[in-house]
Amino acid sequence: MQPRHTRSALALALLGLGWAGWACRSTPQEPPPPAGRWWKGNTHTHTLWSDGDGAPELVVDRYRERGYDFLVLSDHNLLSRGERWFPIDGADKRLPRARVDELRARFGDAAVEEREIDGQPRMRLKTLEELRARFEAPEKFLLIEGEEVTDSFKGKQVHINALNVADVIAPQKGDSLRAVLERNLAAIAEHGRANGRPVLAHVNHPNFVWSLTWQDLASLAHEHFFEVYNGHPEVHNDGDATRPGTEEMWDLANTLRLRELGLPPLLALASDDSHHYFGDGEKRSNSFRGWICVRSTALDTASLLAAMRAGEFYASTGVELADVRRTRERYVVDIATEPGVTYTTRFTGVLADGGERAIVLAETDADPAVYEPNGAELFVRATVISSLPQPNPAPGDPAQRAWCQPWVPPAR
Numbered sequence: 001m002q003p004r005h006t007r008s009a010l011a012l013a014l015l016g017l018g019w020a021g022w023a024c025r026s027t028p029q030e031p032p033p034p035a036g037r038w039w040k041g042n043t044h045t046h047t048l049w050s051d052g053d054g055a056p057e058l059v060v061d062r063y064r065e066r067g068y069d070f071l072v073l074s075d076h077n078l079l080s081r082g083e084r085w086f087p088i089d090g091a092d093k094r095l096p097r098a099r100v101d102e103l104r105a106r107f108g109d110a111a112v113e114e115r116e117i118d119g120q121p122r123m124r125l126k127t128l129e130e131l132r133a134r135f136e137a138p139e140k141f142l143l144i145e146g147e148e149v150t151d152s153f154k155g156k157q158v159h160i161n162a163l164n165v166a167d168v169i170a171p172q173k174g175d176s177l178r179a180v181l182e183r184n185l186a187a188i189a190e191h192g193r194a195n196g197r198p199v200l201a202h203v204n205h206p207n208f209v210w211s212l213t214w215q216d217l218a219s220l221a222h223e224h225f226f227e228v229y230n231g232h233p234e235v236h237n238d239g240d241a242t243r244p245g246t247e248e249m250w251d252l253a254n255t256l257r258l259r260e261l262g263l264p265p266l267l268a269l270a271s272d273d274s275h276h277y278f279g280d281g282e283k284r285s286n287s288f289r290g291w292i293c294v295r296s297t298a299l300d301t302a303s304l305l306a307a308m309r310a311g312e313f314y315a316s317t318g319v320e321l322a323d324v325r326r327t328r329e330r331y332v333v334d335i336a337t338e339p340g341v342t343y344t345t346r347f348t349g350v351l352a353d354g355g356e357r358a359i360v361l362a363e364t365d366a367d368p369a370v371y372e373p374n375g376a377e378l379f380v381r382a383t384v385i386s387s388l389p390q391p392n393p394a395p396g397d398p399a400q401r402a403w404c405q406p407w408v409p410p411a412r
């Protein structure tokens, strides 16, 4: 697409620059290219500490070996801290003897501690502190402490990942579904303030047991991140015959937030929610299905979370992007193409005076893909769809994709 619009400097000076400076006014110049590089990470990972079947060191090792730059271990309502002796060959079959032997072979005999307690052989689980000492390397690999704050209301599941916590956060409960959502998000935000650290929360898998509606997502006031893709097989990312998928929910929620609620748009993550590290398949909750890439100048927790707050990240199930830029005049998606693969970029949005539903504003096979807003858009976002299928899909997973964040173009 070629530029279609020319704007006077005066007009530009009067315009707000969309969402990165939400509620801010910007200078008339086009901003410089964002600094930094992309860091790849998964923010939703389970281990033996709660209901995963992988020892923590095995899980961390696999992500690092796969080329991830950062990883959040996010077990249910606990942190990887303290002394915990996990049963070997226990009834739940999550740690058979053969897997302990594999850990010994991989990490050395000295790295695996066993003890018999009341006649039951057990292995001590590695703490996050031990994992950091073993795996972290400056600018190469980072572990962020996390928790999946796991709550519910009358069978509806409210799961929220809290990233960079200082201590465990208890589920807050509440007398309605919305209260449970908001009380947990408020508690996580308050935890960050009280501990003087950046904390970020994302609402997980809204369609898991059909727990959250798009109206629930629209109502989120204390935080604005959610999972548009989750690799667990039971989360219905794509909805069903009567209920919308997470992508449609995202647009519906953002339309309401921007039109009526005065809230910033929801930003979306993809994650694995991995539980199963032995045996792949559609019914398994495996690694490497969904992740985020965050652009920042340094690989440290504060930089990554700040970049996410600024919207400098995209979600992916396989498509890699070289650049995403939302300047004053255009939304540009530059794909890191692979030979022999074709890509379609879809710019989706809602018109300010249009209907409730998002429409495809433009679609292109070009790289970079460029969209120039005409002033009629309430918001615009971009999805890149690859010609490749996901190698180990969860049920209903279509081709590999990347989701870029919604953008509120400057008013015309």
Ligand SMILES: [Zn+2]
Binding pocket: 148, 159, 204, 205
């Ligand atoms: Zn969950």
Ligand SMILES: [Zn+2]
Binding pocket: 044, 045, 046, 148, 273
């Ligand atoms: Zn989970």
